Amino acid sequence: MRLKRLLPGTIRGQITLIIVMALLVVGIVGRALEQWAGDAAPDIEEIATRVDMVAELLKTASPGARETILASSRAAGWRFSLEPVSVSESFTGPPELDGALSLIIDSIFPTDNTPHPPVGGWRTFWRGERVIAAKVDSATLLILSGFPDTILNSAVVNEAPYYSVAILVLIAFFFLFAIRVITEPIKRISEAATHSDIANSAEIFEERGPAEIVALAHALNLMRSRIQLMVGTRTRMLRGISHDLRTPLTRLRLRADRMEEGPVREGLLSDIIRIDGLLNEVLKYLRDDYASEPIQRADVASLLQTTCAEFTDVGYQVRFEGPNRMIIDCKPLAIMRAVTNLCDNSVKFATEVIVCLRECKTGCEITVIDNGPGIPEHLRTQVFEPFFKGDDARTQGQDGFGLGLSIVADIVHAHHGALSLANNAPNGLVFKIFIPGPVG
Structure with missing residues (x-):
């Protein structure tokens, strides 16, 4: 009950509260997912930067120094190799399914353009492995292989957790809000209107919930009261007319009974009986005892x-x-x-x-x-x-x-x-x- 008192009384205020709560959840959960994704997926852009740095070192190094640099890199876990530039002609793209998925991800989270794209692009395969290649000189390529293949990039790792959490949180929050605050009260009002009885004087639209729903239910109750008053006035008027007509109708019947037998008397009595039947029918309809x-x-x-x-x-x-x-x-x-x-x-x-x-x-x-x-x-x-x-x-x-x-x-x-x-x-x-x- 105390929690309900703290909630805003209008739908507008509750929507604002939902947005603020969603932003808080996105900030907290998104940050946790970003850290997890950063630990789970390699940063391809950072790897490409290191390949460029090694290529710059090899560009000015002597052949003996090049072998020393490559040996030191391999000892540190980097599988570098020097290949002729013509090898780039045998580079291929990712498999068909991975390629389509990669295209979608790159369109939503484009790869950072710094450093410059490696030779063959960001998603290059050679001999069945994903590689990153950089030019050492006009005749030599430095190729790195043996790192985990992933379709993720730094943009995905940094931004995707926030996108996904934001979408899921907003959908969940607004779904629950729509059911609790809007859908259920409207359904309750609709059912009450369907099963309402104009003869029942009690209020049938329950006035509870946000201020807008309460105002709607109150307006419907007032409208129902006005309709009830209008129907009651019409019913009383028709009942009065029907009863008032019975007095002259009775006098006409008595006068017709005193008349001599003949077609005029029979015609008058027939019309009197017909009018009396119509009045009885109206009174029976207005008698809503059922x-x-x-x-x-x-x-x-x-x-x-x-x-x-x-x-x-x-x-x-x-x-x-x-x-x-x-x-x-x-x-x-x-x-x-x-x-x-x-x-x-x-x-x-x-x-x-x-x-x-x-x-x-x-x-x-x-x-x-x-x-x-x-x-x-x-x-x-x-x-x-x-x-x-x-x-x-x-x-x-x-x-x-x-x-x-x-x-x-x-x-x-x-x-x-x-x-x-x-x-x-x-x-x-x-x-x-x-x-x-x-x-x-």
Whole structure:
């Protein structure tokens, strides 16, 4: 906890801290690697300088003195030999793979140009060994062999440890920083937004982390509160309008009842019943009791059997197929309301409706199948929108605002489930509701 208090409160400050820490790590670890690499790899440039120095001594020495100098050098571990200049024609480059790797290293860490490049270049091979050659005079070459072959040079030894450590440290630090400070909070906010329920008054976006993340979560909570207030105002307004319309509608019904029998009276009563049905549909949609209903253990099979029995009692062919018992965590009244709306939608157009229940690996699936006319594919995603009425065989000549399926979609969303619609073969519709959770 004390360490967290010492950390900067903003992402900008934490990035600055990471850069400073990375520089410290690069300085310490890079220096240690440089010393290790210097001990492990010979300094080719320094070796070339010594070859040039010996060549300068041999240039002015007599033949006897030359042999003395070479003998002293060999005794010190330097394998020098004097060869004709024509030998340089048989010099070769490194093997193909080493050559490509050497080319890459030289392009990133170019070899120091002091001293002057040896005869044949910095990577010269003769008789299968790497050599360094320098001119003694116009007819003689001094060739050094027998030193360890390496693709490293002084630039690599001095600079590569810092380059490699800097890259690895910055990648590691910023990777951990991105996961801890940015990715996880954004993922948490995204999941909260996906599973949010507008009817829940509690704050769903947790306000913790860097100042920028806290500000984002706070802004989202404020925006959600404003949306909640706007939806609540709209709902209260519509409820008020619907209730206020019932008073004159009741007076119209009483006056129509006192009228003499005839087509005018029948027309008025028909319109009054139609308006009353529309008001009931709106009020039913605005009564979002399913949103506040708590999750509890319930026998969904019994709920579906009861729903089917209610439709059967009034003369509709609605039957249940599935197990006699299936316990899940759900909102029981909301589930009954969703299936009732689906069955009510189906019995308007079909002669037979089947409600199926089956267990899945991660929950249960409720399917409502009918043999009525289908819905065109381009309208299947729109039928769950409020107040949508498609111009097809399942909506023509039917009263209502088209809110029944919208209520079903809201109930499924409140369960964090999934709702799909498909045509039944050879005719009809198939509604599928998936409710996640353990099945008992």
